[in-house]
């Protein structure tokens with residue numbers, strides 16, 4: 001067994017008494033987190049072979065270094081309230097990679113939708129929706145790169161706000177093709193929902209600018225509210241209900257993914273897993289747009 005570094009801490013087990021319990025690990029009987037400073041003072045090194053050892057300078061305490069499931073080395077401790085979670089090196093790379101790989105497909109998807117367009121409304125919807133996908137993955141990649149390369153905190157802060165604001169814009173753009181291209185009863189219902197939706201998006205962005213990260217739970221609830229309420233409005237008014245099921249499936253994938261969005265420091269790679277849910281949800285909704293709002297390739301050639 002070896003001592004495992006967990007961010008600024010290592011996990012150890014004390015024979016005699018608890019050394020320094022943190023809220024995150026206090027539920028593990030007999031185990032505790034020791035911060036690096038305290039560990040150095042007690043001459044316990046991460047990666048050192050496990051053995052009962054007399055602690056230097058204090059013969060009355062005995063520690064042995066705890067082994068821990070190997071996957072725990074891939075995550076850091078959970079952030080305290082008001083603190084940002086600090087991903088491990090591999091988590092940083094996974095966060096960048098999981099969205100960076102989607103930028104080029106999003107660009108190709110935009111070009112493909114434009115090529116299928118046969119009306120100015122379809123072209124407009126293709127550009128708005130396609131570019132929102134590119135912006136979502138691009139902004140997320142830029143933000144996570146700034147975290148990995150430890151950019152100046154101001155740059156990181158601005159990119160984080162842009163990343164979060166882009167999610168609001170993406171929600172608005174995801175509904176836009178449906179509200180623009182599908183007939184509704186009454187006719188103005190689509191435009192009315194579109195207007196209210198974009199007002200909510202603007203409100204969400206203003207909230208981000210003013211209260212960024214002040215209340216993370218409220219932020220998540222706002223995303224859910226703006227993401228789900230337009231669906232409740234369009235289902236009764238849309239004449240053609242085909243494929244709305246795909247729209248709902250994509251939405252459900254985002255909602256399930258939110259569980260991981262909230263699991264930083266509990267599940268290793270939680271944020272990267274959330275990214276993968278976003279990619280999956282976006283893909284389901286993209287193919288629904290292609291198949292149900294645009295003419296097929298065969299019919300356009």
Ligand SMILES: [Zn+2]
Nearest residue numbers: 095140271275
């Ligand atoms: Zn992210």
